[in-house]
Amino acid sequence: MSAHLASTLTWPKVKALADGGAVALLPVGSTEAHGPHLPLSVDVVIAEEVCRRTAARLSAKGLASVTFPAVAYGLTDFAGPFAGTVSLTAEVTSGLLEGVLADIARHGFKRVLAVNHHLEPAHFRVVKDAAAKAAKATGAHIAAADHRKPPFGERLGEEFMRGGSHAGNYETSLMLAAAPHLVNEAERAKLPTLAVDLPARIKAGAKNFLEAGGPLAYFGAPAEASVAEGERLFAILVDATLAALEP
Numbered sequence: 001m002s003a004h005l006a007s008t009l010t011w012p013k014v015k016a017l018a019d020g021g022a023v024a025l026l027p028v029g030s031t032e033a034h035g036p037h038l039p040l041s042v043d044v045v046i047a048e049e050v051c052r053r054t055a056a057r058l059s060a061k062g063l064a065s066v067t068f069p070a071v072a073y074g075l076t077d078f079a080g081p082f083a084g085t086v087s088l089t090a091e092v093t094s095g096l097l098e099g100v101l102a103d104i105a106r107h108g109f110k111r112v113l114a115v116n117h118h119l120e121p122a123h124f125r126v127v128k129d130a131a132a133k134a135a136k137a138t139g140a141h142i143a144a145a146d147h148r149k150p151p152f153g154e155r156l157g158e159e160f161m162r163g164g165s166h167a168g169n170y171e172t173s174l175m176l177a178a179a180p181h182l183v184n185e186a187e188r189a190k191l192p193t194l195a196v197d198l199p200a201r202i203k204a205g206a207k208n209f210l211e212a213g214g215p216l217a218y219f220g221a222p223a224e225a226s227v228a229e230g231e232r233l234f235a236i237l238v239d240a241t242l243a244a245l246e247p
């Protein structure tokens with residue numbers, strides 16, 4: 001098996017994998033409210049699962065990979081009013097991510113991917129900037145996979161493209177496929193569809209999910225989520241991650 005978790009390896013093994021051309025993967029998520037039916041860890045669980053499935057695909061192609069421990073905190077202002085949400089400033093998030101990515105590369109990894117699944121626009125901007133800075137500082141191929149971009153975004157569905165994907169059908173389906181024991185099915189079944197155009201509300205000045213019309217910190221249609229949809233989505237997310245390995 002050539003898909004490795006850094007947390008389980010000794011340093012000589014990491015050195016040998018880096019020198020042998022292994023790809024390094026860094027899951028990036030957040031600690032934030034995701035409706036009354038999903039835990040705070042959703043973005044981390046999804047990012048780790050995308051890394052696991054990406055590592056399996058790389059392995060099938062004969063490429064080794066090392067997945068590093070996830071960055072579980074980020075810039076999370078929109079979920080700020082909801083208990084348990086922990087937000088860092090853009091400056092701290094940027095410094096943290098740039099530091100981690102550059103230091104992974106410093107030990108010889110020539111290809112390092114940030115695999116971010118916390119979709120707050122300001123946070124995603126920081127992840128991309130941090131990857132670019134780390135690449136410049138080290139000369140390694142360091143990139144942030146971006147599944148919002150064509151041709152991947154459109155394939156993720158209408159709810160995703162409308163920006164109503166926070167804890168809705170999109171994220172709930174991914175959780176049902178990756179970690180069903182973390183989905184509260186009784187709560188999920190009760191949730192009416194909340195068809196809010198989140199980007200439009202943000203443009204109109206909403207500063208958090210409450211102001212945007214999401215009093216329970218979810219949008220979209222969690223009740224419509226399914227394992228099959230989650231599996232379909234993960235396949236696209238893995239394709240988008242692999243695409244980021246190309247220079």
Ligand SMILES: [Zn+2]
Pocket residue numbers: 034042043117118119166167171
């Ligand atoms: Zn999320």
